[in-house]
Structures are given as structure tokens and as C-alpha cells.
Amino acid sequence: MYLMRIGAPGAEKPVARVDDTSYVDLSDLVDDFDEEFFAGGGIERIAPLVAAGTPTPFAGERIGAPIARPHQILCIGLNYRDHAEETGQAVPSEPILFTKSPNTLIGPNDDVRIPRGSTKPDWEVELGIVIGRRTSYLDDVAEARDAIAGYTVVNDVSERAFQMERSGQWSKGKSAETFNPAGPWLVTPDEIGDVLALDMWLDLNGTRRQSGNTRTMVFDPYFMVHYLSQFMVLEPGDLINTGTPPGVGMGFTPQVWLRPGDVMELGIQGLGSQRQNVIAPR
Known part of the structure; x- marks a missing residue:
């Protein structure tokens, strides 16, 4: 469905x-x-x-995020080998975990607002996992399959100066309002042939910036759900952002950052596409 x-x-x-x-x-x-x-x-x-x-x-209705506000949005950093390479960082030996404020969740075509003081806003097309049942201490990776309700497209919008240059944890560079467009659909696993063979893309102002495939993930969705369940309780409806392929703004030379008036278009094979206008701070 x-x-x-x-x-x-x-x-x-x-x-x-x-x-x-x-x-x-x-x-x-x-x-x-x-x-x-x-x-x-x-x-x-x-x-x-x-x-x-x-x-x-359909009669032109706005599309919201495919799930109501979750208890938590969990994110995995540097989970694509080719993305780690473009940022000059080592491929992690364990998932890099950070959180994103649940109130960042918006619809797939809603505006993305640059926060006050921002100098390096960036984009990240990602596969999102939605948890289907209360989950903790899973015994094995295979058991994680039954804990997944479905998958969706997310844009893990980031502010790199807040994230990388202001010390502390990454969450403050990830949690500005509007920084997690999701949707247009939640796709149940039976509709997806192979979740590790999905093409991904993101265009900025009509220019292709990201082009990747879930096959280059370091840790696959089942491993991630099993891994996270060893450290925390995953609640039904929780969202996991699973990392991004290469082509983010900080990976270019010179680097490219979002500006008011930009348009992001992105999608994942079989999961639909999104389109966001970038707007100025309040």
C-alpha cells in the first residue's frame, strides 16, 4: 500500500x-x-x-508528511561509502547516530525555511524507515524486518556551520523548523522489490546534484533497526533517516549552499518525489 x-x-x-x-x-x-x-x-x-x-x-490537495509527528526522528550519518569519501571522512565501523527534532517534519512539497544566522544550509536525499511496532533488544537482524512498517523519501536538510563549526552535537545543525520534508507516501515493504537497489536523486534549480543508489549503504535498514534497538526503545511511527549518497553541497569545490529562491527536487525509485522552495529566515 x-x-x-x-x-x-x-x-x-x-x-x-x-x-x-x-x-x-x-x-x-x-x-x-x-x-x-x-x-x-x-x-x-x-x-x-x-x-x-x-x-x-485527487483535487489538488496539499500533501502532508505520510505519518503524524513521531516520538523521535533518528538519523544515521555517513552511511553511504561514496558520501563518506566525498567528505574526506572514514567509513564508520558502527552507525553514527544523531537525533533530529520531531517538529522538523513537514510535507514533501512544503517550503524549506533557512534559519536565522545560517551560512551553510545543505540538502540530503535519504531513505526513511518508519517503525511499525514497539521494538527493543531485537535478537537478530532478520527480526528487524517485521518491525518496519514501510519506507518514505526524506530530505535531511542541514545547516553545516551549525553542525560542524559550532561544537557540540550535530542535532543543532539538523533541527531547524522545516528541516525534514517527508513523503509523498509511506510505501509498505511488500511494494518494494529490493530496498537495497533503489536509485536516488536530487536536483537543485534543475541541475542534478545527487545521484546514487541504496546499494552503497554501509549499514542496511535491517541492521540499523536491530542496532538501534540495542540502545533504545523504538516506538510505532518513529522515523529513521538512513543517510545520503554523494552530491551534498559541502562536497563540491567550491562548496554550494542553499539560498532563498532555490528549488530542490528529489526522489527515490518507487517511493515518489518531492519539490521544495527555499525561503528566507523569519
């Missing part, structure tokens, strides 16, 4: 995408794609109802 949330910010309704032109409205069946939905086996429960539902045409 392809789960979406459409409507104005704060008033999105849950739907299942049928195709590019229509959806099945699920708002009479579930309140939202949130912790309660995933924890209660919501995906399995609605599957037959979606198949039997009456399609409704």
Missing part, C-alpha cells in the same frame, strides 16, 4: 493512494497514521478495506 496524508497543515486526513489520479479515503476508519495506528496493526487491518474502497479523484 501507499499511505498518504492530505489536507492543510494540522488537518490532514489519512488516505491510501490508488494511482496518480485517485485515492481511497480512510478518515472514517482511522484517526491518523500515528503511534496508535501502527501499534494496533493498522496496516493489516485496512488492507482489505483499501482494496474494496471507492477511489476519489
Whole structure:
């Protein structure tokens, strides 16, 4: 299934995408794609109802993030070998973990706002994992498959000066408002042939900047879920950003940074695409 949330910010309704032109409205069946939905086996429960539902045409509604605000957004740094190389850093021997404020989550086509004091805002197309059940201390990597509700496209927008030059942890360079566009859909694993064979791309103002494939991940999604479960409880609806391929702004010579008026377009094979306008600080 392809789960979406459409409507104005704060008033999105849950739907299942049928195709590019229509959806099945699920708002009479579930309140939202949130912790309660995933924890209660919501995906399995609605599957037959979606198949039997009456399609409704899209009418230009705004697309929200495909999940409600999660308990946590966890991020894995330097998880693509070719991205580590472009930044001049060693391929990590264990996942590099940092967090991102949950209130950074926005829709896939919402504006991205540069924060005050920013000098080096950057982009990162990433595969997002959504957790489907409360998970801790998984026994093995294979068990992690059952803990994944689905996958989505995310843009892990970053402010590199805040992240790299202001000391402390990376979170302050990752947690400005609007810094986590997600969607357009949450795609359930049965719809994806091989999650480690997905092409990824990002264009800035019509110029291709990132071009990669999930096959160059250092740690695959199942390993990451198993690994994280050894250190924390993963709650239903939590989001994991799994790292980015090469082509980020700080990897160019000279470096390239986002500016107001820029347009980012990005996507992952089978998971849809996003488009964000970059706007000035408040």
C-alpha cells in the first residue's frame, strides 16, 4: 500500500493512494497514521478495506508528511561509502547516530525555511524507515524486518556551520523548523522489490546534484533497526533517516549552499518525489 496524508497543515486526513489520479479515503476508519495506528496493526487491518474502497479523484490537495509527528526522528550519518569519501571522512565501523527534532517534519512539497544566522544550509536525499511496532533488544537482524512498517523519501536538510563549526552535537545543525520534508507516501515493504537497489536523486534549480543508489549503504535498514534497538526503545511511527549518497553541497569545490529562491527536487525509485522552495529566515 501507499499511505498518504492530505489536507492543510494540522488537518490532514489519512488516505491510501490508488494511482496518480485517485485515492481511497480512510478518515472514517482511522484517526491518523500515528503511534496508535501502527501499534494496533493498522496496516493489516485496512488492507482489505483499501482494496474494496471507492477511489476519489485527487483535487489538488496539499500533501502532508505520510505519518503524524513521531516520538523521535533518528538519523544515521555517513552511511553511504561514496558520501563518506566525498567528505574526506572514514567509513564508520558502527552507525553514527544523531537525533533530529520531531517538529522538523513537514510535507514533501512544503517550503524549506533557512534559519536565522545560517551560512551553510545543505540538502540530503535519504531513505526513511518508519517503525511499525514497539521494538527493543531485537535478537537478530532478520527480526528487524517485521518491525518496519514501510519506507518514505526524506530530505535531511542541514545547516553545516551549525553542525560542524559550532561544537557540540550535530542535532543543532539538523533541527531547524522545516528541516525534514517527508513523503509523498509511506510505501509498505511488500511494494518494494529490493530496498537495497533503489536509485536516488536530487536536483537543485534543475541541475542534478545527487545521484546514487541504496546499494552503497554501509549499514542496511535491517541492521540499523536491530542496532538501534540495542540502545533504545523504538516506538510505532518513529522515523529513521538512513543517510545520503554523494552530491551534498559541502562536497563540491567550491562548496554550494542553499539560498532563498532555490528549488530542490528529489526522489527515490518507487517511493515518489518531492519539490521544495527555499525561503528566507523569519
